[in-house]
Amino acid sequence: MPVRYALEAVLLIVCTAAVSAADQAAVTGSAVRVPVVAHLDVSVEDQAGQPITDLAVSDFEVMSDAGVLPIEGVTVVHQPAPVPVVRGRVAPADVPHDVVRNDDVAARTVVLVLDDVTMADAAGAAWMDTDGLPLARAFVERLGADDRGAVFFTYMGRQQGLTPERDRLRAAIDGFSRHAVGPGDCGAGAGDAREACLIDTLQRAADALPVADSRRKAIVVISARAGLPGAGGPDDPVRRRLVETLHAAHAVVYAIGPDGAAQQAGVATVPTIGDVTGGRILDRTTAAPADLVWRDVENYYLVALRSPGQAGDYQRVRVRVARPGSEVRVRDGYVAGGGGVTAASSDTAAAPTPIEAAIAAPHPATALPLGATAAVFAVPGRAEAVVSIAAAVTGAAEPGAEAWQADVATAAFDTRWRPRASHRQTIEVTAPAGSGVRTVDALSAIELPPGRYEIRVGVERGGRAGSVFLDVDVPEFQLAALSGSGVVVTTRPEPYVASPLLAQVLSVTPTTRRLFARGEPAEVLVRFYQGGRRAVRGLPVSLRIADASGEGVIQGDEVIPPGQFDAARSTEWRFALPLDRLAAGDYLLTVEAVLDDRTVTRHVRFAVMQ
Structure with a gap:
């Protein structure tokens, strides 16, 4: 079972406040202690242009201006192409997780x-x-x-x-x-x-x-x-x-x-x-x-070197291999310590907080583990939509403490990188003695007009921060003949009243959990919308749960009658995951609604524990 799945606990939100200054933040570097180990990725091909994959440490020589560099180790990297999807047999591994994590490696x-x-x-x-x-x-x-x-x-x-x-x-x-x-x-x-x-x-x-x-x-x-x-x-x-x-x-x-x-x-x-x-x-x-x-x-090959320089130094290198007729392709240098190239700010008063820097960084920050998922819901009578954001925050209490806190911030940017909405809150999690590390759900909601956005979620604890970036499309629900919200997974079938904005569009409390025990109560929810002025019609909806091989283990079809749509031309579709009928393993749930030439498809990957 993938290591990304983790059990989460209950969280207590004690303080909420709007506003984030992330759009004004800058990025600063940090020092790395010596000795410094650097990594070079090296391609070695034979005369026919095919990769040579049987070289050992002794076959490599790496030289810099300081002389021959000691090699700490050599790893052969082979990333095979994914197996093509067989039509009608889409498996969990063929679909990305809806919960995006900053500790997943591509x-x-x-x-x-x-x-x-x-x-x-x-x-x-x-x-x-x-x-x-x-x-x-x-x-x-x-x-x-x-x-x-x-x-x-x-x-x-x-x-x-x-x-x-x-x-x-x-x-x-x-x-x-x-x-x-x-x-x-x-x-x-x-x-x-x-x-x-x-x-x-x-x-x-x-x-x-x-x-x-x-x-x-x-x-x-x-x-x-x-x-x-x-x-x-x-x-x-x-x-x-x-x-x-x-x-x-x-x-x-x-x-x-x-x-x-x-x-x-x-x-x-x-x-x-x-x-x-x-x-x-x-x-x-x-x-x-x-x-x-x-x-x-x-x-x-990934060649690990002991660098002669300090962290942040740029070192030029040349690589040779003991294989006559081979061609070596490698970059001509590296930054010692593997850190990025950053410009330090001379204005210490304007230095960003760790959470601001994590949100403003060009790529997700990883000092703290974080996962997040988002779903968009229409607001009756308004063009703006509500975006539900659930963040999986991990932490542990200090020795002797009964709780731990974390700051969680969300900022949405449009395609011109203009900040359009933000939210910030502090969560406090009770931690019974011996509870250790726990992962909890921090929930929030923001309003956005139709368009494309990048939503950035950051978390900070003890001066360290992590962040994840989510791509979100807000459709024109009122105009589209058929549209759908994002998919929500829940183990709590009641609204999240701590957020009135979220409670007005969602009848359940979202969770980032995707790993469940057999027999545990869990549901998925999607809201469908029929926009325009045409009379609301019956909506065919199909469901399929596939196992790790792509084999459909549960399938079904239904037609949602017109009378089930409310005055805002929307209806809530819910399905209880049959966890008592599923063996331990990974699964993919696919929900699809079709109306004339329009199709709305939603996927959720989940797993059942041993």
Whole structure:
């Protein structure tokens, strides 16, 4: 059974207050004590371009300006591609968890950078339509539920941060359009505006990658133009910061285009961003370029080094292996200590609190474990919706104490990164003697108008903080012929009266729990809406519970009659999980409602204890 499942306890909320200053927060670094161990991800291929996977520690030699570096160990990393989903047999492992956790590690991570800057060359522009965008979609289709993908644009587009949800990645790609850039755009000054935009985008993509995870991550630039920007030197702080951030995140940069290699001729002596990260420039002469990227992500060595420098120092390295005829690809350096590249603030008075920094950080903070899930509900007669947020907060009381506290904050940002709503509360959890570590649900609600949002949830205890980021879409419930709320799991079938906002739209108390004992009472809830002016009709709803193999163990269909919809044209659908009939293991519950050409599908992964 996955380790992410955990039993939670009861929480007592003692104080609530609105307002969060997270949108004004900055990020600061922290020191790491020596001795420092660094990790290099190294690709080694034979003359046929196939990965070599049988090398030992003694086969590697790593050199820096200080000489040969001692190797602490070598690990062969193989991340196999997920097994394709068989139609009609969707299993739990094929669907992401609805509770997002900051301690989950992605199996494979691929970030797509789509070049949306207008080209004068019509043939080049056409390549993005005929080859580039289909290639981007193919990358997305190869992601599994335990993988993460993201989509960035060179200049302006529907950016999508790291997510396991392929529908969100597809929507971002489908929104591709071209934009003209001029002098001064992206801070180019008199330089190449498109290249300045690409460097800026690569920096944002690198910042979004977690540095605590030493697994390799791929950033793939898909562009009708050739090549990648140069890596710069010590006198180019913008490019050097980019390189160091990429190294800290274990990111390898690739470029795929129609004429990448050809146009790199003549500037081979100038290392590109791809060269210094161990990436490649691939073009129409490369057979199956996406396969090469995936092979690099799935097969490499992780070499642990004892660094000669202090934490935060940048060390240049070269790697050789004792295998004649082999090709080694590795980044040209690393940041000692594995930390990110951050700029310290000179204004100590403006220093953010740990929870503010965790919410404002480019990637989720992990100093405290945290999970969260969100569900959107319509408010009768209003365009704004209520978003229910349940956070799984873990803590323990100090010796001799009978309770522990935590601060929990939520902030919602729109697609232009403007703060749109926030909530902050302090929870106090009673802790009987010997109770140890406990996980509790901290519940909150915010109001948002229709649109796309990133909701960030942070928790702070004892000066340490953690955060998670949730993608949330608020539909136009009043206009859509059929729409649905998010799915809610509950073990308490009564409203959460501590939040009047939540109690007005939800008849149960949400929980983040997804692990249950056999026979335990637990329910799932979805609210369906029929908007518009057409008469409310009967709504067909189907349910399926599949086991770990994808086999349907419980299935059923019903039609919700029109009379069950209220005056606001909505109805609540609830289902008691048959935990007494399910063997121990992992399960996927799928609820689907269909009305004409509209379908609403909701998934929940859960598990039954031994």
